[in-house]
Amino acid sequence: MSFLQEVEQLLSKMTRAEKAKVLQWVVRDLGDAFPGIDSVANVCGGEPCIVRTRIPVWVLVQARRLGASEADLLHSYPNLRAEDLANAWAYFRLHRDEIEQQIAENEAA
Secondary structure, eight states: OOOHHHHHHHHHSSHHHHHHHHHHHHHHTTOOOOOTTTTOOOOOOGGOTTTTTTOBHHHHHHHHHTTTTHHHHHHHHHEEEEEHHHHHHHHHHHHHHHHHHHHHHHHHO
């Protein structure tokens, strides 16, 4: 039996509260990892993007600044989910300087 299979068996025996505690530990261990946000060198120049898409976080942040609502963004980008926007806003809060620089670079281009 693999380690992951053992973990799966343990999880199946846990209460929801115990699972929540384990999840907190995992999130703390991952540090500033953001589910749903990925930076890949050969995709959009390595800028952080929404997974499954090539939509950079800075594009969404700038669109929101320019008055686009979340509903507008979801309509404009059919592959985008509300969860993706929540991940983008969380990423921006912790990486504000990086995203601000990307916005400035793309406005200057």
